[in-house]
Amino acid sequence: MPTPIDTKLVTQRFGDEQGKTLAGYERTGGYGALRKALAMRPEDITAEVKASNLRGRGGAGFATGVKWGFVPKDAKVVHLVCNADESEPGTCKDRELIYWDPHLLIEGMIIAAHALRAVHNYIYIRGEMMREYAVLQRAVDEAYQRGYLGKNILGTGIECHLTVHRGAGAYICGEETALLNSLEGLRGQPRLKPPFPAVKGLFGNPTIVNNVETLMNVPLILDKGGAWFNGLGMGRSGGTRMICVSGHVNKPGVFELPMGITFNQIIHDVCGGLAAGRTVKAVIPGGVSMPPLDASELDVPCEFDALQTDERIKPVMVREGQQFDLGGGRALRTMAGSGGVVVMDDQTDIPRAVWRIMKFFAHESCGQCTPCREGTGWLEKVSRRVAEGNGKPDDLELLASIAHGIAGNTICALGDAAAWPMLGFLTKFRADFEAKIAKKVKAA
Amino acid sequence: MSLEFSAEAQTKISALCERYAVSGGKQPVVMAALHLAQKEFGHLSDDALKLVARTLDLPYAHVYGVATFYTMYRREPGGTTTIRVCTNISCMLRRGYEVLAAFEQQLGLKKGQSNKDFTLVEEECIAACANAPCAVVGTKYYLDITPDKVPQIVAELKQNPHPESEVV
Numbered sequence: 291m292p293t294p295i296d297t298k299l300v301t302q303r304f305g306d307e308q309g310k311t312l313a314g315y316e317r318t319g320g321y322g323a324l325r326k327a328l329a330m331r332p333e334d335i336t337a338e339v340k341a342s343n344l345r346g347r348g349g350a351g352f353a354t355g356v357k358w359g360f361v362p363k364d365a366k367v368v369h370l371v372c373n374a375d376e377s378e379p380g381t382c383k384d385r386e387l388i389y390w391d392p393h394l395l396i397e398g399m400i401i402a403a404h405a406l407r408a409v410h411n412y413i414y415i416r417g418e419m420m421r422e423y424a425v426l427q428r429a430v431d432e433a434y435q436r437g438y439l440g441k442n443i444l445g446t447g448i449e450c451h452l453t454v455h456r457g458a459g460a461y462i463c464g465e466e467t468a469l470l471n472s473l474e475g476l477r478g479q480p481r482l483k484p485p486f487p488a489v490k491g492l493f494g495n496p497t498i499v500n501n502v503e504t505l506m507n508v509p510l511i512l513d514k515g516g517a518w519f520n521g522l523g524m525g526r527s528g529g530t531r532m533i534c535v536s537g538h539v540n541k542p543g544v545f546e547l548p549m550g551i552t553f554n555q556i557i558h559d560v561c562g563g564l565a566a567g568r569t570v571k572a573v574i575p576g577g578v579s580m581p582p583l584d585a586s587e588l589d590v591p592c593e594f595d596a597l598q599t600d601e602r603i604k605p606v607m608v609r610e611g612q613q614f615d616l617g618g619g620r621a622l623r624t625m626a627g628s629g630g631v632v633v634m635d636d637q638t639d640i641p642r643a644v645w646r647i648m649k650f651f652a653h654e655s656c657g658q659c660t661p662c663r664e665g666t667g668w669l670e671k672v673s674r675r676v677a678e679g680n681g682k683p684d685d686l687e688l689l690a691s692i693a694h695g696i697a698g699n700t701i702c703a704l705g706d707a708a709a710w711p712m713l714g715f716l717t718k719f720r721a722d723f724e725a726k727i728a729k730k731v732k733a734a
Numbered sequence: 735m736s737l738e739f740s741a742e743a744q745t746k747i748s749a750l751c752e753r754y755a756v757s758g759g760k761q762p763v764v765m766a767a768l769h770l771a772q773k774e775f776g777h778l779s780d781d782a783l784k785l786v787a788r789t790l791d792l793p794y795a796h797v798y799g800v801a802t803f804y805t806m807y808r809r810e811p812g813g814t815t816t817i818r819v820c821t822n823i824s825c826m827l828r829r830g831y832e833v834l835a836a837f838e839q840q841l842g843l844k845k846g847q848s849n850k851d852f853t854l855v856e857e858e859c860i861a862a863c864a865n866a867p868c869a870v871v872g873t874k875y876y877l878d879i880t881p882d883k884v885p886q887i888v889a890e891l892k893q894n895p896h897p898e899s900e901v902v
Contacts, residue, residue, distance in 0.1 A: 367756065379822040379859040410756045417806045418818065418860055420901045421873040453753040458765055459805030461858065475761035475792075477803040493757045536824035536863035543864045578823055630863065632824055646826050650858055656803075 293522045293548035295560075299530050300506045301546040303391045310425060312432040315393040321438060323509035327401040328446050335405035339508065341516030343528030348373055348464075348501030349577065349628045351527070351594035360488035361406055361496045369497040370408040371473065372399055372505055374415040374422075375457055375464040378577035379650060380630025383532035384502035386544050388415070388422040391506065392429035398505035400438060400450055401512055406498055409449050414469050417457040427454050461654035465702045466499040468656065479658045480702035503532050524550035527594050531629060535561050538568065538635040553588035557633055568635040572719065576627020578647045579707030581606050581714025583624065594626045606710065607717045608694050609687070614713055617698075622710065640722040644715045645670070645677040651708035662705035665696040669712055681727040690716055737785045743770045747789060760790040764800050768807055773899035777808045806898075813852035814895045818870045819845075821856055824863035829881070833867045836884035851892060872896040 302318075303309030309318065327335055340355030361368055372395065376384040388395060395413075403411050413430075415423050430452055433439045441449050460478045462468045467481035470492050491497025507529055511519045520528040527549050533556060534544045540562035547560065553573055557563065564570065573583045575597055583590070583603065590600045597603070605621035606614045614622045634643060652670035657663045669692055676685050689712060697709035716723065739747065747767055754762040767790060771782045778801050787797040801807045819837055821830040837854055838844055845856040862868040865877035869887075874896050876887055 376861045377859055380824055380863050381859075382861040382863045382865075385861040410753075416861070417804070418857070418870055420870070420898060421875065424873055424901050451753065453750075455762075456765065456769060457804070458769065458807055460803065472765070473762060474757065475764040475800065477799055534864055536866055537827045542866070574823075632827070632863070634827060638827065643823060643826070646821070646823055650822055653858060 293530060293550075295548060295551075297522065297530055297548070298546055299510050299522075300387060300391070300394065300503060300532065303394070304386070305390070310390060310392055310429065312393060312429070312436060315391075319513075320393055321397055323512040324397050324400055324438065325444065327404055327512050328444060328448065332405045332407055335401065335512065338516040339405070339511055342507075342511045342519035343516075343523060343526055344504065344507055344511060344519065345527050345594055346501055347503035347507075347532065347629065349378065349579070349625075351626055353526075354500065354504055357488060357500075358402070358406060358498055360486065361498065362489065365407075365496045367410075367493075367495040368406050368408040369492045369495055370399060370403045370406055370411040371466075371469070371492060371497055371499045372411075372413040372502060373464060373466060373469055373499050374413050374419070374426075374502050375469060376419075376502070376628075377416055377461045377464055378579060378628045378630055379647070380534060380536055380574055380577050380632040381628040382534045382536075383544050383629055385419055385422055387502055387506055387532070388419070388426055392426045393433070394506045394509060395426075395502055396429055396433050396438070396452065398508035399452060400433075400443070401508050402498070402500065402505060403450050404448060408498070410451050411453070412473055412492070413452065413454045414463065414473055415454060415456055416463075417459050423454065423456055430454055460656075461650075462656045462702075462704060465704065468702065469499065470497065477656075479656045480704075482701055522549070524548075524591065524593050525595055531592065531626075533560075533592060533629050533631055535631045535633065537633040538564055538638070539633050540564065547592075549593050550591045552591050553583065553631070556592065556631060557588070561633075564633070564635050568637065570633060571636045571638050572634040572640065572643075572715075574630070574632035574634075574711070575624050577630040578632070578650065578711060579703075580627040581622065581624040581710050582718060584718045592626060592631070597624050597626045599623070604718065606714045608713060609690055614694075614697070614710075624714065639677070640715060640719045641673065641677040641726050644712065645673040647711055648673045648708065651704065655704060655708075659700040659705065661696045661699045662708070665692050665705065666708045668692050669696075669708060673712070676723055676726055679726055679730050681723070681730055683727060683731060685727060686716060686720065686723055737771075737775060737779075737781045739770065739785065739789065740774060743774060744789075746770060751790075761792060761796075763790055764792060764797060765804075768797070768801055769899075769902045772807060773902040777811045779809070808853075810848075812848040813850060814897050815851060815871060815891050816853040816855060816898050817841075817891070818855045818857035818860060820858070820860050820862075820866070820868055820870075822859040824859075825867040828866045830867035832881045833869075833879050833884065836881035837869075837888070840884050840888045851895070852888075872898045872900050
């Protein structure tokens with residue numbers, strides 16, 4: 291049976307100003323799951339999270355319990371790090387989650403830290419989120435005062451510390467290894483993987499990096515059971531999903547929705563459709579790093595596996611007759627990403643929108659890998675001249691070739707994040723680009 | 735000129751060094767120390783970077799490298815209040831560039847410029863996309879901005895400055 295649209299897990303305290311105080315949080319059952327978890331063996335907590343089919347809400351959708359299981363059994367020092375560096379354009383859920391329910395995040399982290407036997411743990415929060423930093427730091431201080439954090443939490447003999455680490459402006463620090471370097475006091479540049487952080491992460495110790503929304507689901511899983519959480523979801527994806535809708539809809543917003551909801555339902559039933567007389571042209575399904583959907587692809591569920599495999603979504607092409615290869619011949623359709631749904635109506639200037647996305651990636655490339663540093667700059671320059679009506683006949687071929695030259699050839703996924711939407715928009719909205727170039731050629 | 739941290743900042747830095755002691759050094763505290771230095775001295779001059787390096791036993795070059803990587807650290811003096819206006823995709827689709835232009839006109843500044851009261855920054859997404867166009871000013875958000883609301887926002891901020899250092 292599908293999850294009712296009004297099921298509230300991580301948003302249950304939204305709108306309640308008392309909910310963000312310790313007293314308000316405890317009054318509504320807060321820290322009950324922690325008491326239960328502290329009486330459990332760490333491996334039993336991980337088993338419960340595995341059974342829940344909770345998947346990472348930051349973008350990759352990796353199974354959380356499986357990730358926790360990668361920490362070597364004989365590890366002496368382990369860290370848990372919360373990635374609160376939300377900065378993927380179109381995504382605005384973690385900021386709201388932290389603001390309305392900071393203690394749910396803290397409780398989730400203490401439970402996860404117990405499962406991982408992690409003592410020194412960190413929340414990396416984006417520098418620009420100054421209001422949320424203040425809310426979170428106050429909540430952490432409260433949790434220390436009440437004995438939920440410290441050298442001997444709730445008299446159990448378990449030690450657990452939480453430190454909030456402020457970033458200072460760098461999209462790349464949302465990439466987990468760049469985030470770890472930044473936490474270590476370095477420039478935020480990604481590391482080569484392997485070794486993966488679960489084996490060698492912060493300060494050289496095994497480290498699990500989880501997103502805000504992911505960790506906030508953990509107390510609910512402990513409270514009501516992994517099977518219950520899994521039952522709310524769809525396929526291999528348990529629970530609900532935070533969806534941020536922006537762009538040309540009548541009622542944009544941040545919503546907690548059933549995992550299997552389709553894009554048409556999100557746009558029309560949840561967000562009140564588009565302005566009168568307008569229709570949907572393009573939808574970015576999960577932050578600007580993800581290839582777009584066109585109007586014919588919106589009956590697909592907004593779920594991790596569906597967006598990668600549903601054959602109603604056309605594959606991204608490098609050029610006519612050549613599909614983009616994700617490896618082993620796998621087609622790239624799109625991905626659920628970070629839950630940032632951006633809706634563009636039929637009046638949208640697609641080449642200009644694409645230029646803005648490329649400008650973002652050119653600005654945020656950390657400069658470490660040549661294909662990304664140089665390539666994103668060229669994508670910005672060429673897409674700008676096309677958008678401004680100064681494009682040359684070969685520019686679309688050039689854009690595709692630059693994007694294809696970046697993808698897969700860099701240390702981290704930022705290069706792919708620029709290349710995929712470039713190729714995706716060229717695949718599905720080629721006529722919009724061609725029209726701009728044709729106009730210029732005609733004028734000349 | 736040799737600079738010194740206030741007693742309050744020194745206490746904060748010492749407490750943070752404890753929190754990161756598991757790392758075996760003070761290097762992880764460099765970002766917080768730079769935020770504190772920017773709060774106390776307004777911007778990160780060479781002397782401010784030298785102070786951070788001295789405080790944390792780090793090479794000056796390392797501190798310089800970190801300070802120049804992140805966009806919120808500023809090497810030059812700026813205005814009391816920083817207005818960060820987003821023009822990224824969700825804001826652009828809802829007239830974000832017109833909002834930025836209205837701020838430029840009202841402040842008499844181009845993006846990236848400062849006067850005594852204000853610094854105007856074109857920001858890359860502030861995670862408030864559902865309320866685009868938007869701007870963040872310290873702990874305050876301005877949501878669903880239209881160009882005609884800009885004069886009032888600027889007047890309000892002139893009356894009540896909202897520096898980013900409030901949360902440091």
